[in-house]
Amino acid sequence: MENYAKRSDLELLQMLQRGDRLAYTEIFERYKFILHHHAIKKLPNREEVKDIVQEVFTMLWTRREGMNIHTNLSGYLYTSLKHSILDHFSKQQVRARYVDSMKDFASHGEILPDYRIREKQLSAAIEAEISMLPEKMRIVFELSRKTYLSHSEIAAQLGISEKTVNRQISNALKILRSRLGLFAYLAFLIRY
Structure with a gap:
C-alpha cells in the first residue's frame, strides 16, 4: 500500500x-x-x-x-x-x-398603494389559468378549492372515483405551477 x-x-x-x-x-x-x-x-x-x-x-x-x-x-x-x-x-x-x-x-405597517392593484392582477391571472384547464379537471379543481368539498364528496357528486379526483387535482396543480411560475403559484396556494 x-x-x-x-x-x-x-x-x-x-x-x-x-x-x-x-x-x-x-x-x-x-x-x-x-x-x-x-x-x-x-x-x-x-x-x-x-x-x-x-x-x-x-x-x-x-x-x-x-x-x-x-x-x-x-x-x-x-x-x-x-x-x-x-x-x-x-x-x-x-x-x-x-x-x-x-x-x-x-x-x-404601511401597505403600498399599488398592493391592491397587484393583488387583483394576480387573482385575474390565476383565474384565467384555472379557466384554461380541461373542463372536467377544472370542475373537480373548483369544487375542491372554491366550494371546499372533500375528495369523497366531489367523487359522489360527479359519479367518479376518489382516486380520479385525487389525480385530477394533482394534475391541475402541476399545470398551474408550470404556467404561473413559483411566486404566483405560492400566492395561489396561500389564497386557495
Missing part, C-alpha cells in the same frame, strides 16, 4: 485530478487544521468555520478535473478559504438587510 503522507503537494494534486480519493484524504488531513486555525481568526463561530472549511474541500473535490493551479496547493486552499469567508460575510449582510427591512415594515 502506498504511503500518501510522503508525497509532495504537487504529486497529491496530480493524483487528485485523476480522481484518487486517498490523495484527496491526505490533502484534507494535511490542511484541515491549518485552514480551520486561519478561519477561526476571521470568524468566531466554530460551526460556521467548520462549514466553510468543509465547503473549501468540497469545492476542491468537485473541481478537481478542471483545476489549473499555477501557484502551490496551500496558496490555492488559502485563497479558496478567503473567498468563502468573504462570501459568507456578504450573505450575512444580505440577511441582515432583509431582516432590517422586515422589522421596518412590521413597525410601520
Whole structure:
C-alpha cells in the first residue's frame, strides 16, 4: 500500500485530478487544521468555520478535473478559504438587510398603494389559468378549492372515483405551477 503522507503537494494534486480519493484524504488531513486555525481568526463561530472549511474541500473535490493551479496547493486552499469567508460575510449582510427591512415594515405597517392593484392582477391571472384547464379537471379543481368539498364528496357528486379526483387535482396543480411560475403559484396556494 502506498504511503500518501510522503508525497509532495504537487504529486497529491496530480493524483487528485485523476480522481484518487486517498490523495484527496491526505490533502484534507494535511490542511484541515491549518485552514480551520486561519478561519477561526476571521470568524468566531466554530460551526460556521467548520462549514466553510468543509465547503473549501468540497469545492476542491468537485473541481478537481478542471483545476489549473499555477501557484502551490496551500496558496490555492488559502485563497479558496478567503473567498468563502468573504462570501459568507456578504450573505450575512444580505440577511441582515432583509431582516432590517422586515422589522421596518412590521413597525410601520404601511401597505403600498399599488398592493391592491397587484393583488387583483394576480387573482385575474390565476383565474384565467384555472379557466384554461380541461373542463372536467377544472370542475373537480373548483369544487375542491372554491366550494371546499372533500375528495369523497366531489367523487359522489360527479359519479367518479376518489382516486380520479385525487389525480385530477394533482394534475391541475402541476399545470398551474408550470404556467404561473413559483411566486404566483405560492400566492395561489396561500389564497386557495
